[in-house]
Amino acid sequence: MDQEMIEFQKPEENQEVLRTHLEELGNHLSEKIGKIFGRSLHIREVDSGSCNACEWEITALSNPVYDLERFGIYFVASPRHADVLLVTGPVSRNLYTALLKTYEATPEPKLVIAVGACACSGGLFQKGYASLGGVDKVLPVDVYIPGCPPRPQAILQGLLLAMDKLEQKIRKRNFSDLHEGDTCHRP
Numbered sequence: 001m002d003q004e005m006i007e008f009q010k011p012e013e014n015q016e017v018l019r020t021h022l023e024e025l026g027n028h029l030s031e032k033i034g035k036i037f038g039r040s041l042h043i044r045e046v047d048s049g050s051c052n053a054c055e056w057e058i059t060a061l062s063n064p065v066y067d068l069e070r071f072g073i074y075f076v077a078s079p080r081h082a083d084v085l086l087v088t089g090p091v092s093r094n095l096y097t098a099l100l101k102t103y104e105a106t107p108e109p110k111l112v113i114a115v116g117a118c119a120c121s122g123g124l125f126q127k128g129y130a131s132l133g134g135v136d137k138v139l140p141v142d143v144y145i146p147g148c149p150p151r152p153q154a155i156l157q158g159l160l161l162a163m164d165k166l167e168q169k170i171r172k173r174n175f176s177d178l179h180e181g182d183t184c185h186r187p
């Protein structure tokens with residue numbers, strides 16, 4: 001192994017690369033959120049039957065290393081205050097109704113993000129006596145974040161992708177409102 005390679009593997013330098021990437025990602029996300037909402041972004045996390053490891057990674061986003069709130073992103077307790085639902089785990093039959101009610105209580109335009117292999121496809125649980133499979137078996141999913149569990153950076157990257165989707169949704173909705181308005185005024 002050459003000297004350059006050994007140098008790159010110094011933990012403090014890896015930390016520096018990670019921090020720079022995180023800052024860039026967070027600032028980009030923060031700009032997008034400001035442009036779309038003119039305020040902060042609110043997320044409701046829903047565990048529909050995960051093993052809890054995906055939750056650990058989501059929780060890490062609020063620790064002092066990632067400190068998500070400095071980018072204007074907050075976790076909220078009520079779906080009525082949420083713009084985005086982060087769903088983990090395969091949809092267990094026990095939590096199906098709770099997930100559906102949470103989705104229905106979230107105001108439009110809402111986004112659903114499936115976090116982790118189980119939420120994306122049912123993962124190792126798949127469809128069975130206790131599980132309905134991935135989240136898209138019961139809800140429309142806008143963004144998939146794979147991984148078992150995904151790292152916090154991957155979740156941030158997924159949020160960035162979700163903001164692009166949301167922008168498209170809002171543009172589409174505004175266009176149809178405009179179109180409907182046109183139709184009303186036609187003789």
Ligand code: SF4
Nearest residue numbers: 050053116117118148
């Ligand atoms: S994706 Fe992996 S970590 Fe996440 S709930 Fe499924 S088994 Fe657990």
